[in-house]
Amino acid sequence: MSAVFDNLDVFLGGFWLTLQLCFLSAIGALFVGTIVAVMRISPVPPLRAIGTAYVTVFRNIPLTIVFFFSAFGLPALGSNADFLRIPVVDTIFSRMGIDLPYFRFAIIALSLYTGAFVCEALRSGINAVPAGQAEAARAIGLTFGQNLRHVVLPQAWKAAVVPLGSVIIAMIKNSALAGFFGVVGDLSNSGYALITVNGEPTIPIMIGISLGFLIMTVPLGVLLDRIEKRRAVAR
Amino acid sequence: MTGEALIVLDNVNKYFGPLHVLQDVTLSVDRGEVVVVIGPSGSGKSTLCRAINRLEPINSGTITFDGQELPAEGRALARLRSEVGMVFQSFNLFAHKTILQNVMLGPVKVRREKSAAVRERAMSLLERVGIANQAEKYPAQLSGGQQQRVAIARALAMQPKAMLFDEPTSALDPEMVGEVLDVMTSLARDGMTMVVVTHEMGFARHAANRVVFMADGQLVEQARPEEFFANPRSDRAKDFLSKILTH
Numbered sequence: 001m002s003a004v005f006d007n008l009d010v011f012l013g014g015f016w017l018t019l020q021l022c023f024l025s026a027i028g029a030l031f032v033g034t035i036v037a038v039m040r041i042s043p044v045p046p047l048r049a050i051g052t053a054y055v056t057v058f059r060n061i062p063l064t065i066v067f068f069f070s071a072f073g074l075p076a077l078g079s080n081a082d083f084l085r086i087p088v089v090d091t092i093f094s095r096m097g098i099d100l101p102y103f104r105f106a107i108i109a110l111s112l113y114t115g116a117f118v119c120e121a122l123r124s125g126i127n128a129v130p131a132g133q134a135e136a137a138r139a140i141g142l143t144f145g146q147n148l149r150h151v152v153l154p155q156a157w158k159a160a161v162v163p164l165g166s167v168i169i170a171m172i173k174n175s176a177l178a179g180f181f182g183v184v185g186d187l188s189n190s191g192y193a194l195i196t197v198n199g200e201p202t203i204p205i206m207i208g209i210s211l212g213f214l215i216m217t218v219p220l221g222v223l224l225d226r227i228e229k230r231r232a233v234a235r
Numbered sequence: 236m237t238g239e240a241l242i243v244l245d246n247v248n249k250y251f252g253p254l255h256v257l258q259d260v261t262l263s264v265d266r267g268e269v270v271v272v273i274g275p276s277g278s279g280k281s282t283l284c285r286a287i288n289r290l291e292p293i294n295s296g297t298i299t300f301d302g303q304e305l306p307a308e309g310r311a312l313a314r315l316r317s318e319v320g321m322v323f324q325s326f327n328l329f330a331h332k333t334i335l336q337n338v339m340l341g342p343v344k345v346r347r348e349k350s351a352a353v354r355e356r357a358m359s360l361l362e363r364v365g366i367a368n369q370a371e372k373y374p375a376q377l378s379g380g381q382q383q384r385v386a387i388a389r390a391l392a393m394q395p396k397a398m399l400f401d402e403p404t405s406a407l408d409p410e411m412v413g414e415v416l417d418v419m420t421s422l423a424r425d426g427m428t429m430v431v432v433t434h435e436m437g438f439a440r441h442a443a444n445r446v447v448f449m450a451d452g453q454l455v456e457q458a459r460p461e462e463f464f465a466n467p468r469s470d471r472a473k474d475f476l477s478k479i480l481t482h
Contacts, residue, residue: 043308130327132323132325132327133327133329133330135290135323135327136321136323136327136328136329136386137329138290138313138316139288139290139316139319139320139321139323139390140316140317140320140321140340140341140345140389140390140393141313141314141315141316141317141318141341141345141393142313142340142341142344142345143310143313146344146345150340150344151329151340154331155330155331
């Protein structure tokens with residue numbers, strides 16, 4: 001394992017970039033997923049159809065393909081995803097603001113793909129709220145938006161948080177693909193470069209990459225278990 | 236009662252798939268009138284009650300509330316619903332909010348009233364239904380009868396023009412039925428316009444201005460309660476009453 005300890009700075013740098021990628025993509029996925037979920041339960045049939053189509057497409061094609069279209073399709077359409085160069089945010093996460101767009105493309109691919117799963121996790125939470133709650137809210141005159149904001153979503157959230165956590169854990173692991181679509185210096189890409197460029201032994205480096213991901217995913221899993229236990233007691 | 240119609244249903248039809256649950260129902264409820272709807276289960280009485288604030292959309296016919304035909308989904312419908320209080324069989328108090336928050340939500344969010352004024356009104360309503368001392372508790376901590384009284388207070392907080400009760404005592408333990416009916420009786424005495432779907436014949440006898448009997452989706456007969464219970468005209472009503480009044 002000396003191959004790992006000798007290159008600890010490379011691993012740390014890769015870990016840090018992957019953490020940034022996952023954090024930003026999780027925000028993107030929650031944003032996309034919430035919008036699609038609201039569309040899927042809205043009283044407007046065309047919105048429902050769009051939401052359903054979105055989930056059908058992005059839940060059922062391989063993530064590699066989504067990455068491919070994001071990294072090669074967007075430039076072909078003349079986009080560098082410059083809308084993600086958000087002021088202030090791009091100074092904290094410096095990769096968001098650079099000219100090379102592949103970090104931004106990776107955020108888009110992960111957000112769009114994971115958004116479909118976030119939508120379904122949220123919807124399962126919404127379905128767990130008894131229909132009478134929304135009915136009572138309508139009966140006192142709350143609009144659809146108020147009903148969601150004040151009655152349905154606060155209760156749906158509790159039922160959705162554990163499945164949402166599983167979706168985010170899956171997304172963290174999926175982020176390993178980013179290094180193969182132009183992102184330089186994330187955990188998997190850095191490790192892979194150590195093997196191919198520096199000629200480090202494969203197996204220890206792969207174990208090192210695994211450990212890096214476990215440091216992100218295991219604590220998240222433990223946190224979810226805690227939340228679930230607390231809910232079980234509250235019931 | 237002023238003799239002025241507040242709720243008017245005209246030739247209302249409603250289907251659940253092939254099931255014709257409301258068949259050409261025509262009914263008019265005056266301002267200040269208390270109408271009790273009775274009938275065997277599956278006769279369409281709950282659907283009738285829920286159609287009045289469009290929780291169940293109808294297939295044909297018209298429903299008019301306070302001179303205005305029920306609007307389609309949207310803000311206008313939300314406004315109309317805010318003027319019609321509704322009490323459900325299963326209470327449906329917002330589980331994540333305290334009793335006081337349950338009562339205050341509508342006036343604050345729908346009417347945009349000042350929270351301090353609403354709190355005062357909410358507390359006096361809770362006082363009226365006898366639960367002011369439980370204001371900070373959550374619904375699950377209250378008994379069924381208490382929850383249903385809160386549900387009535389929540390509906391009253393919107394200062395509605397009419398109240399709909401969809402089997403308000405059917406999910407209650409027997410010893411809690413009385414406390415809910417007491418609140419409803421006092422409301423009726425104060426001149427609230429009420430449509431009450433219930434199996435409580437005692438309430439129908441002493442609080443109703445009119446009893447409406449439904450069976451198989453049809454409005455079979457309607458009469459003053461003393462007349463209906465002493466002298467039902469239709470065979471269907473005679474049969475129904477003989478089954479429930481012999482015990």
